[in-house]
Amino acid sequence: MASGITVRPAAADDADAIWSVLQPVFRAGQTYCVPRDITREAALADWHAPPFSVFVAEDxxxxxxxxxxxxxxxxxxxxxxxxxxxxxxxxxxxxxxxxALCAHALDWAAGQGFRAMQFNFVVATNTGAIRLWTAHGFQTLCRLPGAFRHPAEGFVDALVMFRPL
Structure with missing residues (x-):
């Protein structure tokens, strides 16, 4: 983990803090296939929807x-x-x-018995994330041409990334 950053399971009283992280990301519309005007309630319901377990990184x-x-x-x-x-x-x-979140996710998933991890839709203009996921052992398996409508760049590719655990 990065120095001073810990990852833990999210608690019910973390909802406001989680929304404060998600809101600017979703409003920007550059990395997620989520309506840019999604409500707090809908965003949190989606983020916490089964089968997902939610975690937070804190300093x-x-x-x-x-x-x-x-x-x-x-x-x-x-x-x-x-x-x-x-x-x-x-x-x-x-x-x-x-x-830190990626390292935790990989460890947690392996501990739960998963055999691999896949990212279904990494927006190709999100170069920092692609660099980071690659550093964590993910490979790009395919490119989906024009699969994402970026608010500034227009139609851009999305990647499917994968790594065994």
Whole structure:
């Protein structure tokens, strides 16, 4: 984990802090296939929806700087492959929060018996995330041409990334 960053399961009273992380990411519309005007309630319900477990990353002062959710990518025959999503507060970017969340997600998923982790839709313009996921052992398996409508760049590619656990 990055120095001073700890990851723990989210608690019910973390909802406001989680929303404060998710809201600017979702409003920007550059990395998630979520309506930019999604409500707080809908965003939190989606983030906490089964089969996902939610985690938060906090600094030494217990300030929540990021969040993740991790769970089965698909049910039934695909439930041995994990999926995860991550969000970092804008003011905490570049401080190792996403890396700590990713390392935690990989460890947690392996501990739950998952055999691999897959990211279904990494927006190709999100180069920092792609660099980070690659550093954590993910490979790009395919590129989906023009699959994401970026608010500034227009139609851009999305990547499917994968790594065994």
């Amino acid at each position: 030494a002062q217990s300030r929540i700087l990021g969040t993740s959710h991790v769970g089965a990518n698909r049910p039934g025959g695909g439930d041995h492959v994990a999926n995860a999503s991550f969000a970092t507060a804008p003011e905490a970017r570049g401080q190792g929060v996403a890396s």
